[in-house]
Amino acid sequence: MYREQKPFDVSPYDHPDIYPGPRPATSFLFWQGKARRLEAQKGMSVEQHSIHFSNVDHVLGSLAFQSADVKKVEDFLQEDGLASKVPVVAYGSNVCLAQLQYKFSLRPDEDDFMLCLKGKVLDSDIVYAPFLAPYGSLPAVIAPVKGAVAEVWLTFIDKKQLELINSTEKGYELREHSGKKVQLETGEVFDKVYAYFEPRALLWEGEMRRFADIPGDSPLQPVWQSDMLNKLKSAVDHKGTREEFIHLLRWDRNYRDYVEGYLKSECTYSFKHPDWKMVENIASVADMSRSF
Numbered sequence: 001m002y003r004e005q006k007p008f009d010v011s012p013y014d015h016p017d018i019y020p021g022p023r024p025a026t027s028f029l030f031w032q033g034k035a036r037r038l039e040a041q042k043g044m045s046v047e048q049h050s051i052h053f054s055n056v057d058h059v060l061g062s063l064a065f066q067s068a069d070v071k072k073v074e075d076f077l078q079e080d081g082l083a084s085k086v087p088v089v090a091y092g093s094n095v096c097l098a099q100l101q102y103k104f105s106l107r108p109d110e111d112d113f114m115l116c117l118k119g120k121v122l123d124s125d126i127v128y129a130p131f132l133a134p135y136g137s138l139p140a141v142i143a144p145v146k147g148a149v150a151e152v153w154l155t156f157i158d159k160k161q162l163e164l165i166n167s168t169e170k171g172y173e174l175r176e177h178s179g180k181k182v183q184l185e186t187g188e189v190f191d192k193v194y195a196y197f198e199p200r201a202l203l204w205e206g207e208m209r210r211f212a213d214i215p216g217d218s219p220l221q222p223v224w225q226s227d228m229l230n231k232l233k234s235a236v237d238h239k240g241t242r243e244e245f246i247h248l249l250r251w252d253r254n255y256r257d258y259v260e261g262y263l264k265s266e267c268t269y270s271f272k273h274p275d276w277k278m279v280e281n282i283a284s285v286a287d288m289s290r291s292f
Contacts, residue, residue, distance in 0.1 A: 001226040001242075003212075009059055011098035012137050016246060017226040019137035020126075020213055021096020023151070024063050027117040027185070029073075030100050034061035038073070038117065043292055044186050046082060046117065046156070047074035059097045073115070083286035085156035089182060089195035090116065091126045091214070092140035094165065095153045103168050110164055115156040122181040123275060125150045125218045128202035128209050128228060130268040131171070131260055136249035138228055141198045143208060144273045150216035154184060154193060156285070172196035175276040180291075191288035197276050203269035204231065236262050 002010075002017035012019035027038040029051050037052040052067035074081055093099040095116050104112040125145040133139045142152075157165065166174070175197035180189045201208045212222035223231075233245045236259055248255040 003224045003226055006213075008097050011096060011102050012093050012133065013099070013102050013135045016133070016136035016229065016249070017224075018096070018098075019133070019135075019225050020092045020140055020211055021099055023095060023213065023215075024097070024116075026063070027115075027153075028061075028063060030097065030114045030116060031112060033101055033104070033112065034059050035063045035097055037062040037067065038115075040186050042185075042187055045188060045290070046115065046184075047072070047077070049073045049117075051076055059101060080286075082156060083284060084158055085115075085285050086159065086162055086282060087190050087193045087285065088155050088157055088162070088165070089121070089142075089177075089193055090153040090155045091121075091142055091150070091195065094155065103164065106168070107164055110160060111158075112161075114161065117154045117156075117184050117186075119152055119154050119182060119184040120149050120216075121152045122149055122183075124148060124181070124273070125208070125210050125216060125220055126152070126214045127220065128204075128211070128223070129198060130200055130202040130263045132249060132256060132263075134250075136229075136246050137225055138202060138232070140211060141201055142195055142273070142276070143201045143271060144275070145208075145218055145220060148216060148218040148220070150210075150218065151214050152182065154182065154190070159282075162282075169196045172198050174279050174282070175273075176279045177276050179275050181275055187292045189291050190285070191290065192283050194279065194282065195276065197273070199271055199273065201269045201271060202263070202267050204228075204267060208269065232259070232263075235266075 006022040029036040038049045040049040052062040053069040054062035054065045056065040125148045129141045210220040212224045
């Protein structure tokens with residue numbers, strides 16, 4: 001089982017315990033299959049972040065290895081800079097490096113250039129969903145929790161990349177937030193941001209459960225994915241081994257349907273989130289204001 005110190009080169013597609021995946025210590029640029037560390041100070045815009053490049057061919061790139069070159073984001077971007085990018089909140093596995101490698105491998109001709117900046121969301125927490133991902137994990141949803149603060153990441157992607165991510169987030173709906181409750185570590189706030197939204201959470205013993213992997217300040221109890229799957233195994237009274245249970249969740253459609261039926265009938269909490277609204281038009285950075 002995986003809990004602390006999850007490996008960066010294993011994705012939830014490899015083992016459901018990995019979800020949502022290990023979080024890098026700093027903001028980063030994902031490009032050409034590996035990470036480049038981003039560096040900035042309070043009050044710096046996204047364009048002023050420094051990108052550290054490494055010659056090491058490893059998914060962690062300059063997150064773990066010495067950088068050979070440093071450039072500003074604005075110098076590295078194409079002519080329109082961030083203007084054409086869409087700011088999308090990542091709170092589940094979309095900042096897991098191995099997961100990003102997998103998703104972009106689905107369309108190898110697609111540019112995988114993706115800025116991932118660490119931030120926080122206010123009055124929300126990242127909690128377990130009452131359904132299963134195709135690879136057997138209980139995925140994440142963003143739920144209203146008054147007074148909570150949770151780590152999230154703001155990614156900047158183009159419209160084609162958005163289509164790719166949309167195809168891997170079936171069951172979720174893209175929602176819009178314009179209340180300035182998503183803030184980067186530098187303090188920068190974008191007028192509009194987007195996130196994949198599902199208005200149902202897992203209710204376990206009368207309460208939602210948050211992910212132990214995700215830093216935050218919340219009244220909710222944190223639980224590791226591996227422990228949540230163990231609880232689910234006991235709840236559905238599976239008599240076999242843990243490995244057999246996970247294999248069935250991943251590969252036996254009838255058994256998956258049985259477990260999801262249990263989750264739907266016994267463990268589902270439906271909610272309305274006042275901070276995340278229906279999307280009318282998807283705006284890019286060029287069409288929105290920014291502030292600190």
